[in-house]
Amino acid sequence: MNRTRILIAVAIIVAITALVLGVDLWRRSQAVELVPGSVPIYVGERLIGAFVPQDLEGLEKAGFVDAKEGKAQEGWLVRDVLLLHIQADKLRPDSTITITSSSRDKSAQVTWEQANDPGNNVLFDLSNRGTVKLVSTMEGLDTRDTWVQDVTQIEVELQ
DSSP states (O other), X not given: OHHHHHHHHHXXXXXXXXXXXXXXXXXXXHOOOOOTTOEEEEETTEEEEEEOGGGGTTSOEEEEEXXXXXXXXXXXXXXXXXXXXXOGGGOOTTOEEEEEETTTTEEEEEEHHHHHOGGGOOEEEEOTTSOEEEEOOSTTSOSTTTXXXXXXXXXXXXX
């Protein structure tokens, strides 16, 4: 009788330990690891991913020549970067995308519809220092003064 109770108690302890370790392992596998210089992507307050420019090398590049200085701006469409981390069917035309530079205390906001329109050229370009900057030909974001240099965060509100 005592031996049975001891075996049951040991079995319960082993089961609880296995459950705790399993949950911990699952949580760690779901965690996003931020490396220095990466740009985190949040949906609401939840961190869903991050990237450094080298992560984008497999994406097709886009570009334009800025009207004021005649300099070529070439990089990756914001749309393509987001689709690496968010399923397209989760994004609505009015979903808002806020791109921020904490070091420059600057941000810009576009909708998914605007970012998804290739004619707007909403893209991430590399600055001369190797940081990511948001550039575009879209009205309201089509001048150097409105571009966001040294991007440090992207936040998406799905609506």
